[in-house]
Amino acid sequence: MDETKRLFLWLNYATSMNPRLFMELLSRFDDLSEAREAILKKDFGQFSDVSETVRDRLAAAADDRFLDRYCAWLERNGVGVVTPEDDEYPSLLSEIYDPPSVLFYKGTLPKELPLPIAMVGARQCTDYGREVAKLLGEQLAARGATVVTGLAAGIDSAAAKGALSAGASGCPVIGVLGCGIDVIYPQNNGELYQSVLDHGGVLVTEFLPKTPPLQQNFPIRNRILSGISRGVAVIEAGERSGASITADCAREQGREVFAVPGRITDPMSIGTNRMIARGEAKPVTCAADILSEFCDDAGDDVLNGAAKRVTFTSLGGIGQEIYMALLQGEKNADELLDWIDCSAQDLNAALTRMLFSEVIKQLPGRIYALDTIHTVVTFDQ
Amino acid sequence: MLAKVESYGLVALNGYPVTVETDIASGLPNYETVGLPDTAVRESRERVHAAIRHSGFAFPSARITVNLAPADLKKEGSVYDLPIALSILEASGALRPTPKGMIVLGELALDGTVRPISGILPMLIDAFDKGYTVFYVPKDNAAEAAYIHGATVFPVESLSALVQHLRGETPLIPAEPKPFTGGTHRTAVDFSEIKGQEAAKRAAEVAVAGNHNILLCGTPGSGKTMLARAIPSILPDMTFEEALETTKIHSITGAMKGTDGLVTERPFRAPHHGASVAALVGGGSRAMPGEISLAHNGVLFLDELPEFQRTVLESLRQPLEDGFVTVSRAAATATYPARFLLVAAMNPCPCGNRGSRTKPCTCTTAQIKRYAGRISGPLLDRIDLHIEMTEVGYREITERRPAEPSETVRARVTAARAIQRERFKNDGIRTNAEMNGPLIRRYCNPAGESEKLLRDAFRRLQLSARAYQRVLKVARTVADLENSPEIRPEHYAEAIQYRSMSMLSDL
Numbered sequence: 001m002d003e004t005k006r007l008f009l010w011l012n013y014a015t016s017m018n019p020r021l022f023m024e025l026l027s028r029f030d031d032l033s034e035a036r037e038a039i040l041k042k043d044f045g046q047f048s049d050v051s052e053t054v055r056d057r058l059a060a061a062a063d064d065r066f067l068d069r070y071c072a073w074l075e076r077n078g079v080g081v082v083t084p085e086d087d088e089y090p091s092l093l094s095e096i097y098d099p100p101s102v103l104f105y106k107g108t109l110p111k112e113l114p115l116p117i118a119m120v121g122a123r124q125c126t127d128y129g130r131e132v133a134k135l136l137g138e139q140l141a142a143r144g145a146t147v148v149t150g151l152a153a154g155i156d157s158a159a160a161k162g163a164l165s166a167g168a169s170g171c172p173v174i175g176v177l178g179c180g181i182d183v184i185y186p187q188n189n190g191e192l193y194q195s196v197l198d199h200g201g202v203l204v205t206e207f208l209p210k211t212p213p214l215q216q217n218f219p220i221r222n223r224i225l226s227g228i229s230r231g232v233a234v235i236e237a238g239e240r241s242g243a244s245i246t247a248d249c250a251r252e253q254g255r256e257v258f259a260v261p262g263r264i265t266d267p268m269s270i271g272t273n274r275m276i277a278r279g280e281a282k283p284v285t286c287a288a289d290i291l292s293e294f295c296d297d298a299g300d301d302v303l304n305g306a307a308k309r310v311t312f313t314s315l316g317g318i319g320q321e322i323y324m325a326l327l328q329g330e331k332n333a334d335e336l337l338d339w340i341d342c343s344a345q346d347l348n349a350a351l352t353r354m355l356f357s358e359v360i361k362q363l364p365g366r367i368y369a370l371d372t373i374h375t376v377v378t379f380d381q
Numbered sequence: 382m383l384a385k386v387e388s389y390g391l392v393a394l395n396g397y398p399v400t401v402e403t404d405i406a407s408g409l410p411n412y413e414t415v416g417l418p419d420t421a422v423r424e425s426r427e428r429v430h431a432a433i434r435h436s437g438f439a440f441p442s443a444r445i446t447v448n449l450a451p452a453d454l455k456k457e458g459s460v461y462d463l464p465i466a467l468s469i470l471e472a473s474g475a476l477r478p479t480p481k482g483m484i485v486l487g488e489l490a491l492d493g494t495v496r497p498i499s500g501i502l503p504m505l506i507d508a509f510d511k512g513y514t515v516f517y518v519p520k521d522n523a524a525e526a527a528y529i530h531g532a533t534v535f536p537v538e539s540l541s542a543l544v545q546h547l548r549g550e551t552p553l554i555p556a557e558p559k560p561f562t563g564g565t566h567r568t569a570v571d572f573s574e575i576k577g578q579e580a581a582k583r584a585a586e587v588a589v590a591g592n593h594n595i596l597l598c599g600t601p602g603s604g605k606t607m608l609a610r611a612i613p614s615i616l617p618d619m620t621f622e623e624a625l626e627t628t629k630i631h632s633i634t635g636a637m638k639g640t641d642g643l644v645t646e647r648p649f650r651a652p653h654h655g656a657s658v659a660a661l662v663g664g665g666s667r668a669m670p671g672e673i674s675l676a677h678n679g680v681l682f683l684d685e686l687p688e689f690q691r692t693v694l695e696s697l698r699q700p701l702e703d704g705f706v707t708v709s710r711a712a713a714t715a716t717y718p719a720r721f722l723l724v725a726a727m728n729p730c731p732c733g734n735r736g737s738r739t740k741p742c743t744c745t746t747a748q749i750k751r752y753a754g755r756i757s758g759p760l761l762d763r764i765d766l767h768i769e770m771t772e773v774g775y776r777e778i779t780e781r782r783p784a785e786p787s788e789t790v791r792a793r794v795t796a797a798r799a800i801q802r803e804r805f806k807n808d809g810i811r812t813n814a815e816m817n818g819p820l821i822r823r824y825c826n827p828a829g830e831s832e833k834l835l836r837d838a839f840r841r842l843q844l845s846a847r848a849y850q851r852v853l854k855v856a857r858t859v860a861d862l863e864n865s866p867e868i869r870p871e872h873y874a875e876a877i878q879y880r881s882m883s884m885l886s887d888l
Contacts, residue, residue, distance in 0.1 A: 124745075153746050188747055332771035333580040344583035345859065349874035356837045364729060365600070365736025366580070366769035 001071045001081070007032035008083045010067060012102040013208065014058040017220065021054070022101040036062050079181050079209070080105045087111055096227040096253050100206030104181040107202035110171050115294055118148040118225050118250070120243040121155025121235035126268050127363055129236035130158040132260055135303060135373060136233065137162025139287035141172040148229045150221065151175040151193070151203075153186050155235045155243075160192060164199045173201035174228065178221035179213035181205050204228075222246040223253070231256035233290055234281065237271025244271045247281065256293050257281040307376045310359065315377070318342055318350040319359070323370070323377060326360060330369035384471035387484050387513075388464040389504045390456060393668060393708075393715025394629055396507030398484075400450040401461060403468035408444035414465075416449030419457045428459075428489045429466045436493035436541040441473040455712065457667065460498050463487035463517070466540055467547075476547060483515040484508055485543075486522075493540040497521035499635030502628050505529050517543060524642035525632065527559040528625070564618030565645045570611040572787040577773050578604055579784075584768045584879055586790050589615050590797040591813035591858030593851075594701065594723035594763060596686070599770025600740075601733045605726040608770070609651075609682045612724055614787035616647045616680070617795040623678045626718060630670050630677055648679030650721075654688040658696045663708040663717060671708075673700050674717035686725040687755040694760055697723070701763045704815065720815070725764065727756070737772055758845070765814065765851040766879040797861040813858045818850070825853040830870040838877045852876050 001009075011032060015022045028046055029035045038046060039062045047055055060066065074081060082089045083102055088109045093099050117140055121129055133155045137147050141163035149163075150156045163172045173196045177185070181203065184190045196203060206224060207217060225246055226232050232250040234257070237243040247257050259281035262269025275281035284290055286303040315323055318340060325331055325339040337347055351368065354360045358374035370377075382405050390399045412426050433440045447465055449456045464485040470476045486504065488496040501522040508516070509532050516534045518526050523536035535553045537543045546553040572582060581597065585608055588595040597605040619627070628644045631637050637644075652661060652672045663671035673681055683689060700706040704720040729735040730749045735742040744752075761767070801812050808820060816824065827835050839849055856876035860868040 186747060188750070334577045334771045337579045344579050345862075345875050346871070348580065348583070348878040349871035352834070352838075352874040352878045356834065356841065363736070364769075365738070366771050367736065367738075 001075070003033070004085060005081055005083060006067055006071065007036060008085075008102055009070060009081060010036060010061050011058075013061045013070070014054060015101070016057070016208065017206075019098045019101050019206075021050070023098075025050075026101075073209070074104075077182060077209075078106060080109065082109060090116075090228045092116070092230065093224065093227045096223065098223075099227070100224060103204050103206055104209065105202055105204040106181060107197045108171070108200065109202050109204070113146050113174075113228075114170060115145040115291075116148050116174065116229040117145050117290060118229035118232040118246070119155065119159035119235060120150065120222075120225065120232060120237075120246045121159075122238055122241055122243060122268060123152050123154035123156070124268075125154040125158070125236050126266070128262065128266075129155055129260075129268060131373065132303075133158035133235045134162035134165075136235070136260075136284070136287055136290075138166045139303075140290065141166035141168045143287060143291055144168065144170070145287075145291065146171050146174055148174045148176060148225060150218075150225060151177065151189060151196070153189075157189070157192060159235070160196060164195055164201070169200070171200055171202060173199065175201065175203040176221055176225045176228065177203060177205040177207070177213075178217040179205065180207050180209040180211040182209050183212060185213040218242060219245060223249050226250035226255050227253055229255060230294060231258060231290060233258040233260070233284055234272050234275065235260050236262065236268045237275075238268055239270045241271055244275075247275060251280065258284045258290050260284050304373045304376060307372070307374055308358075309376050309378050310357070312377055312379045315354070315359065316350070318346055319354055322347075322350060322354060322368075323359065326368060326370045330363065330367050332365060332367045336368065382472045382474060384468040384478065386464040386468040386471065386479060387482070388461055388486055389484050389508050390454065390460070391500045391504050391507075391633070392454075392713055393670075394503050394633070394717065396504045396511075397451070397454065398508070398511070398513075399456065399461070401464040401468045402448040402450060403465070403472040404446045404448075405441050405469075405472045406444045406446070410442045410444065412445045412447075414447045414449070416447075416452045417455045418449060419455060421459050422449070422456050422461055425459065425462045425465055425489075428462050428491060429469065431491040432462070432489040432493040432540050433466055433469065435491060436539065436544070438470060438475050438544070439473070441469065445469065445472075458498065458500075459488035459496070460486050460500075462489035463495060463519075463537070463540065463543070467543065470544065476544060479547060482513060483517065484513050485517045487517070487519040487537060489540060495519045495537045495539055495543075499637070500633045501525050502528070502625070502632040502637065505532065505534075506625070506629065522637075523556045524559070525628070525637050526642075527556045528561065528643055530558050532558075559642065561621040561624065561643070563645070564620070564624060564647070566614060566616060566618055566791070567646055567649075568614040568787055570607055571614055572611055572790055573784040575604060575607060575611060575784065578608065578770060581608055581768050581770050582784075582790075584766050585612055586615065586794060587855060587858055587862065587875075587879070588612075588724075588766050589617075589722065590794045590862050591765075591801070591854065592720075592722050592811075593765035593814045593855055593858065595725070595766040595768060596761070596764045597724070597726045597768050597770055598729055599726075600735075600737045600772050601728060603770040603772055605770055606684055609680075609684070609724045609726055610649075611787065612680055612682075612722075613647060613649045615790045615794055616722075617791065617798045619645060619647055619678060627678045630674050630717060633670060634675070648676050649682065650676040650679065651682040651684065654683070654685045656689070656693060658690075658693050661693055662696050662700060662706050662719075663715070664710065666710060666712050668708040668710045668713040668715040670715075670717045671706075673697065673706060673719040673721055676721035677718050679721060681721045681723050683723070683725045686727040687752055691755060691757075694755075695757060698759055698763060701760075723764065729769075736769070739772070762845050762847045762851070765855050768879065793862055796864070797858065800861045800864065801858075813854045813861070816854055816857070821850055821853050825857050825868060827853070827856075827868070827873060831868070831873045834870060834873050834877065838880070842877070842880055844880065848880060852880055855879060 137159035147163035149160045226249045234243045259272040259275045276283045321340040361371040384403045386401045388399045497519045520536040520538045526534045534556045545551040650672045661671045700719040706719045707716045730744040734740040856873045859872040
């Protein structure tokens with residue numbers, strides 16, 4: 001670890017979560033080593049206006065033994081450090097009002113991020129949200145964009161999984177954490193973390209190692225999420241949600257905001273629909289709607305562009321009736337039996353076949369719906 | 382004077398002859414029982430003493446030694462009161478030596494009347510197989526004993542009546558051998574009372590037809606428990622063989638005392654989820670049968686499956702696979718049959734509302750995973766049908782086309798069972814669920830379209846090898862219900878449907 005980074009780590013540690021204080025102190029010295037010398041000599045002249053706590057931390061962390069241990073720990077755990085002085089520091093992030101003074105990361109941080117797009121949404125999402133997040137993530141990554149996500153449960157995880165499944169080279173996912181780089185949150189997310197790293201993605205955070213995922217961390221984290229990205233896509237957001245806060249953040253930082261429309265009666269789509277209605281966000285129906293804001297050759301794909309096509313006649317007698325019934329909305333097994341005049345065993349057999357050919361999908365509660373993402377049914381002339 | 386009377390003992394379901402020997406010698410009055418008696422046997426002294434006096438005989442005032450041979454096996458219970466009393470009377474000269482080859486069983490009341498005992502049926506069946514044909518049993522047990530055709534069973538009401546019979550004064554009348562009049566069934570809840578849930582009812586029908594285990598999963602109020610309680614009404618009636626097997630187990634626990642002899646109705650056991658391993662699979666110092674053995678040839682219903690202790694659920698794995706359970710205790714080791722239909726019910730998540738359209742689910746993914754994780758994969762694998770119950774709306778409760786009554790469903794199930802009995806008559810099993818690997822290969826041969834379907838299912842549903850075999854068995858049953866000798870692709874497709882529960886996956 002070079003000397004500049006050591007000094008940055010020292011000042012970052014002492015000022016902990018206050019990048020503005022960091023910048024203020026940084027601007028007082030031509031060379032940070034002078035500041036450290038002064039502290040080591042117990043000369044607090046230049047630090048008269050900072051609080052006692054920070055002064056104590058400054059003094060404690062200035063010790064060589066402490067810094068050696070700190071750096072050794074980072075190295076041992078494969079944690080990289082970038083500061084705004086470095087080339088690898090995300091250029092978009094350095095433009096925001098209070099960029100983090102130090103970014104801890106795991107994985108390889110590319111010099112130039114190809115089109116980073118943040119995807120945010122509720123943790124308690126609907127199946128619709130999860131499906132859309134997965135699909136958009138996959139399409140964005142396949143087109144060379146980098147999906148920036150918080151890696152929380154729900155939308156975040158779905159978006160990350162989608163992007164990872166695209167199998168694109170480069171950096172498909174940036175996970176921005178609201179806790180220390182060595183903390184896994186939510187607890188069962190270890191596998192996803194590893195998967196991000198295995199696929200060439202990177203995990204970043206500005207929080208000191210071992211910081212627990214405290215509630216107040218997340219709004220702080222969200223400004224990096226939007227700051228690092230060129231656009232923010234809100235997949236699902238309830239009336240008051242973290243995703244809406246991130247969208248506000250993004251607008252302040254001058255980023256493009258996108259929102260996925262939902263049914264106007266869905267509680268989990270109130271936030272996104274409102275953004276669209278007020279003109280605060282561009283509605284998204286497919287990845288091209290996002291990409292077209294940033295490049296000319298966004299294409300004109302539709303969300304289910306990759307769907308296979310089957311003809312209505314090929315569905316068979318009961319299959320056709322099931323299709324017609326589900327066209328009018330999802331139904332559970334018993335409602336289908338009411339709708340279609342057939343026995344439970346014939347319905348079951350037909351359902352299995354349609355599930356396997358991906359014409360329909362099964363939701364919790366034995367509810368069936370058309371799987372329009374995977375299959376388009378065409379009518380013969 | 383020395384006297385010998387034959388009686389019988391029981392270790393689990395296996396009997397052994399016990400010879401009650403009494404020696405009366407001169408000396409200070411004394412009474413000693415030897416031959417590893419337990420407390421109940423030791424206390425027989427007081428009952429025998431009082432019973433003999435109140436029956437109008439003299440209790441010998443001498444040195445009495447009662448030996449229960451073989452002397453190295455533990456003797457339990459009050460079975461030996463009557464043979465001991467008889468042998469004392471014989472040794473004291475009040476009675477001529479009894480003929481050989483007769484077995485005497487019974488507990489005595491202080492006034493000399495004979496009380497019923499537990500385990501009569503397994504004892505008598507075992508003794509009959511070993512060549513004993515004459516039995517003296519308590520009057521209240523006679524009904525149970527009368528199903529052993531070819532044996533002479535004398536119902537004994539009191540000690541004095543038995544003595545008068547043996548003296549040739551007032552002969553006892555042997556119990557009429559009872560013919561088996563066929564199994565019975567109970568209709569606590571009729572299928573026609575269940576509104577909606579056509580798909581789940583069909584699954585229950587398939588489960589019963591092939592004796593497949595079934596898991597019902599659904600929101601509170603969707604009718605899981607009601608459906609489970611309706612299952613006895615579609616169970617096929619018991620055969621005599623099955624009735625005997627089940628009665629033997631129930632007899633050991635003393636549940637048959639004073640009943641009309643035979644368990645003719647398939648048992649429906651519903652232990653509470655607080656049950657211990659010993660309560661479920663069997664245990665206690667005498668290695669008594671547990672709920673799974675009491676449910677033999679019937680239904681074991683476990684409501685709120687994830688609330689059972691994990692160790693309790695895991696203990697079900699071996700009996701589910703083998704159809705019997707071996708209970709080992711320091712004092713005894715016993716093997717009991719445990720071929721039951723497992724019906725389990727659970728909510729889809731801790732709050733119960735996952736999959737509901739009207740009530741929001743407040744559980745986190747981690748909570749749902751933890752809840753579902755309480756049921757281990759190996760146990761789930763052993764449950765052939767996984768059914769999600771749909772939410773019942775107001776419309777279903779009020780206006781529905783008339784549902785099929787249990788009677789009709791039971792007729793189909795009985796027909797399917799008959800096909801299976803015929804098919805497996807040389808294989809030593811009765812139902813599709815019991816098929817093992819070689820039998821599955823012989824009777825289920827997916828080819829062509831069926832094979833493609835199964836390959837898809839294996840991949841998409843990530844079935845284990847065991848789960849895959851279970852799908853084949855269920856498909857066999859679906860075909861049997863239609864009286865179709867071959868298993869057609871749609872039979873496989875329906876069977877696969879019963880494995881594709883979305884609730885526990887896809888989080």
